[in-house]
Amino acid sequence: MQLLAKRDIVVGIDIGSTKVVALVGEIKSEEAVSVIGFGECTSSGLRKGNIVDIDNVAKAIEEAVAKAEQMSGTEIEYAYVGITGSNIASLNNKGVVAVASGDNEISERDVDRVIQASKVISIPPDRKIIHVLPREFIVDGYNGIMDPVGMAGSRLEVEAHIVTGASTTIQNLLKTVERSGIKVAQLVLSSLASSQAVLLPAEKELGAVLVDIGGGTTEIAIYDQGSLCFTSVLPMGGDYITSDIAVGLRTPIANAEQIKKEAGCVLSELVSEADTIEVCGVSGRDTRVVSKKELAKIIEPRAQEILQIVKREIQRSGYKGLLPGGVVLTGGTALLDGMVEMTGEVLELPVRAGVPDQIGGVSDIVKNTAYSTGVGLLLYGSNNESCQRSDEKDSSFNHMFDKVKHWFRDFF
Incomplete structure (x- = not known):
């Protein structure tokens, strides 16, 4: 299997509650990547x-990575891995x-120092900073x-917006990925990654909220004036709806x-009484016919409950009245019929479905919430x-410039 130059490819691994997805992208330019x-x-x-x-997840990562390697014709060594919970x-x-500096010109080193200074916060010893x-920066009050x-x-x-996670959770995630044979380039908050894929720059600037409803979690990310200002992860998602269906219809x-x-x-x-589906029993042998309306009546209250808790989180953030960009709804549960409409009703904000389309290559495969x-x-x-x-180029240029400067100094 051919191994492309390290900087030519980038790999992302999304470890979800119901599935693991591995994607390989080829970097075309600073702003373009193709799947x-x-x-x-x-x-x-x-x-x-x-x-x-750990073993179950590691095996799932191995299988997803193997499929991605086969499709791309490349060997995967490093990956950017999503973290949530x-x-x-x-x-x-x-x-x-x-x-x-003596001339008061702000340098990259000053920026690094001030970012390090923002990390000086009191957090419990069992937590680590992820991001x-x-x-924004403020220079002499501006x-x-x-x-x-x-x-x-x-x-x-x-x-600065600082994201932290439990040390043990981070260690378990790193251990699981490494057990699958992959090295972690960086852990990335899943809602931050989703925002990169589905939020428009204009929405971030106006003020918008990303709501990513996955299988086991619902993630919230609020942007204001172009930057992330609030994040939250709720321990509920589409699996709650699945569980209610299993109990309500007595099916596996x-x-x-x-x-x-x-x-x-x-x-x-939105559903007619006349529309029906076949449902198998717990034993897997007997089946019966159930109306889709009955199914919707099982799903509806749980979906409303999830969205009501999302609404409370948005209110808790203090940004409820500062979101003219509205809500961008994404994640697997966003695919359910009527989910966009219900989200708009409950959150009382304009809503659109967030589908990742800012990417090339075989993007048709991944144009899905x-x-x-x-x-x-x-x-x-x-x-x-x-x-x-870019940093390496700047460093190389500065090194070359210093050599030329010293050469002139020595010559003259």
Whole structure:
């Protein structure tokens, strides 16, 4: 199997409660990436975003990666891996430093120092920082600055959004991925990745909320003035609906999941009594006919409950009245008929379905709300790789410039 140059490809692995998705992307430019490999495998080793069976998840990762390798013709060594779960927490914090240079010109080193200063927060010893995401920089009291490098000032501040996770959860995730033979390039908050794939720059600037309803979790990410300002992970998702269907129709969980995907609707008013489905019993042998309206009446209250809790989280964030960009709904559960309409009714905001379409290659495979996180991991990784390349070029240029400067100094 051919191994492409390390910087030519990027790999994302989305480890969900019901499936593992591996995507291979080829970096075309700083802003373009094409999907060249895709692999998916069902998994049952997660509960509410937390790993409960390392071997099960590791095997699912191996199988998904093998499929992606076969399709792309490349060997996967490193991957950007999504992380989620009810253990995720976030807060906003400020860092302040004095500009170090004598001429008061702000350098990359000053930016690194102020970001490090924003990390000085009191968090329990059993938690680790996953992301420090600058929201804005403030130079001598002037705010709203996104890149202060090269500006003149004596005091540099940063407003940062800090995401933390439980140390044990992070360790278990790293151990599981490495057991599958893959090295972790970086852990990425799943809702941050999904935002990369489905939120438009204009929505982030206006103020918008991403709601990603997966199998075991529902993730919320709120953007204001172009930056992430609030994140939350709820320990509930489409699996709750599946469980209700299994109990209500007295059918196995696997069959309930299939029924949900094929015939599920969250608004009973949209379904006719005449529409029916066949449901097998717990034994798997006897079947009976059930109306789709009866199915919708089972799904509807649970979907409303999830969205009501999402609404409370948005209110808790303090940004409820600052979201003219509305709601972007994504994740596998967003595919249910009527979900967009119900979300609009409950959250009292304009809603659209978020489908990842900012990517090339065999993108038809992943143009689905269920793959938003996987595509977002590719985009995040591609941007990160491009930034590293740019930093290396700058470092190389500066080194060459220093050599020329010393040569002139020695010559004259």
